[in-house]
Amino acid sequence: SGFNWPWQYDFPPFFTMQKNADTKFKQTEAWCSLILDYHNHFNLFRLRIADALASPLFHNKAIDRRMSKQAVLEILDILNKKGNVEWEDKEKTSCRVFWKTTAQWADIIFKWVNEIGLNNTVCTLHEITNGPNSTNQEFHNLDAQILVDALKILQTTGKAELIGEDGVKFF
Amino acid sequence: MDRFYWSNKGIEAGETKSFCQNGVRIYDGDQKTSYDDGVLTLTSHKLMWMDSSNSQICISLSLSLAVFCERHGGGIGKSAKVSLHLQPVPQDRLPGPVARSSFGFIRFAFKHGGDVEFNHKMEQAIHNKAWEKSLRKSSHSTPEMRPLRASGIIGIERKMEAEKKMTDQSISVAFKDLTKLMEKAKEMVTLSSTIAEKIKDKKGDITDDETVKFQSYLLSLGIPNPVTKQTHGSGTHYHQQLAHEIARSLKPQIEKSGGMILLTDAYCRINRARGMELLSPEDLLNACRVLSHLNLSIKLRQFDTGVMVLQLDSHSDETVVKQTTELVTDSNSLSSEELASLVDISVLLAKERLLLAESSGAVCRDDADQGLRFYPNLFLTKSR
Numbered sequence: 001s002g003f004n005w006p007w008q009y010d011f012p013p014f015f016t017m018q019k020n021a022d023t024k025f026k027q028t029e030a031w032c033s034l035i036l037d038y039h040n041h042f043n044l045f046r047l048r049i050a051d052a053l054a055s056p057l058f059h060n061k062a063i064d065r066r067m068s069k070q071a072v073l074e075i076l077d078i079l080n081k082k083g084n085v086e087w088e089d090k091e092k093t094s095c096r097v098f099w100k101t102t103a104q105w106a107d108i109i110f111k112w113v114n115e116i117g118l119n120n121t122v123c124t125l126h127e128i129t130n131g132p133n134s135t136n137q138e139f140h141n142l143d144a145q146i147l148v149d150a151l152k153i154l155q156t157t158g159k160a161e162l163i164g165e166d167g168v169k170f171f
Numbered sequence: 172m173d174r175f176y177w178s179n180k181g182i183e184a185g186e187t188k189s190f191c192q193n194g195v196r197i198y199d200g201d202q203k204t205s206y207d208d209g210v211l212t213l214t215s216h217k218l219m220w221m222d223s224s225n226s227q228i229c230i231s232l233s234l235s236l237a238v239f240c241e242r243h244g245g246g247i248g249k250s251a252k253v254s255l256h257l258q259p260v261p262q263d264r265l266p267g268p269v270a271r272s273s274f275g276f277i278r279f280a281f282k283h284g285g286d287v288e289f290n291h292k293m294e295q296a297i298h299n300k301a302w303e304k305s306l307r308k309s310s311h312s313t314p315e316m317r318p319l320r321a322s323g324i325i326g327i328e329r330k331m332e333a334e335k336k337m338t339d340q341s342i343s344v345a346f347k348d349l350t351k352l353m354e355k356a357k358e359m360v361t362l363s364s365t366i367a368e369k370i371k372d373k374k375g376d377i378t379d380d381e382t383v384k385f386q387s388y389l390l391s392l393g394i395p396n397p398v399t400k401q402t403h404g405s406g407t408h409y410h411q412q413l414a415h416e417i418a419r420s421l422k423p424q425i426e427k428s429g430g431m432i433l434l435t436d437a438y439c440r441i442n443r444a445r446g447m448e449l450l451s452p453e454d455l456l457n458a459c460r461v462l463s464h465l466n467l468s469i470k471l472r473q474f475d476t477g478v479m480v481l482q483l484d485s486h487s488d489e490t491v492v493k494q495t496t497e498l499v500t501d502s503n504s505l506s507s508e509e510l511a512s513l514v515d516i517s518v519l520l521a522k523e524r525l526l527l528a529e530s531s532g533a534v535c536r537d538d539a540d541q542g543l544r545f546y547p548n549l550f551l552t553k554s555r
Contacts (some may be wrong), residue, residue, distance in 0.1 A: 007553065012504070013546045014538040023535050065539055165204035 172199030198275025215301035430486030
């Protein structure tokens, strides 16, 4: 539904972990971007391995190629090191996917605050992610936990201050 | 007449009947006897007379007792007669019709003729002495037929010795044949090399006939004087000489196969060329190991997968990678089997080529249910 698959998605070797180190680096980089882009496009913040293996993300029915569970775990571990994935359990059955890191979200939100002049204003967290002013923003419908984490970063740099559990004041 | 004995009418084994005549009367010496009308039968061993009116009466005379015979022609009212002179009565004589006689001869009177033929046959029978032959046979066969007395340890030892002798004999006979075969093999190799020469000379005239090509291909493999342990010892020197031979005989093959052949193929080819003087895999391996020290433009190479090959020094990986990559690009993707049939090399070598190209980053793998395939490495060449 409107998602632009990268060219690699139709290239059979993309679904086999490569042996050559250089080749493998390029391949896993491509997978990392694909996973993030995919979650970004469909506004997904969580990935359950069992579901994902059956989803179009890791299974290209057109060329009859699918990623093995082992390969998916390997790539998610790379994303985990980059800070885009956080495992939710030790068994690695599901994870949270940050197609932007919390710091990136913080930057984006503060840029938006400056653009529409919310400085020195108090607003609710719900207003930021679901309010009318943010409908065209990337963080619209952002996961509540991610929002809080991002605002905490802004707070440490003195750009915002959380008020209670539902409010925030930008500077 | 006392030499006759009572007998049955039968003929024993080995005995042949040569004459038979009825109406014969027997005389004991000059005197008529009561055996006046009967059938006289002559066999190779005996004379047999059977009464015509009473077939129960049958007497025989062993021919071993006959000395000679003479014929007296008959006249008017007088039948022809044949006299048979006999040897003295043997001690172990069988019971007969007459216990004692003063005559040393008997006489047969032929009422119905047949005397001439009888005389002739009788002389033959006396001359042939058929009874002696069968007697001799039986007397000679006796010691042979009697088995070796296997009494006690001596007997067993004797038996073992005899068996050993037999085996030794059969082994020496068998190896005699092998030696002959070896000699023949050498001849065949010489023959094949001369034929190969002839074919080589004629090659210009003959059109590219496949049979000729095949023959020359086969015959060119012969090694006239293979390096053997007999001629070159068994140490380093042997392996060096062997290495020279391998380089000489396999180089054209390696060149034809694109600069590289499997060690197993080399093993088969060299042994096929050597004919009788077969090489052990170990000797071949040792010889191949010294190849690189001898500057023979061929060396042994072992891939990471453990596969061993003989390759020309002129063979370069870059060229192979380049060629393989081009082939993969042309066909979009290739499996080892497809590449093998494309460039006419073994599947194992084709796989090594693809793995080589992969490790240099020229191709990448697709290991799906359909089997391992290789694609041009778009990861590195294609930008986003």
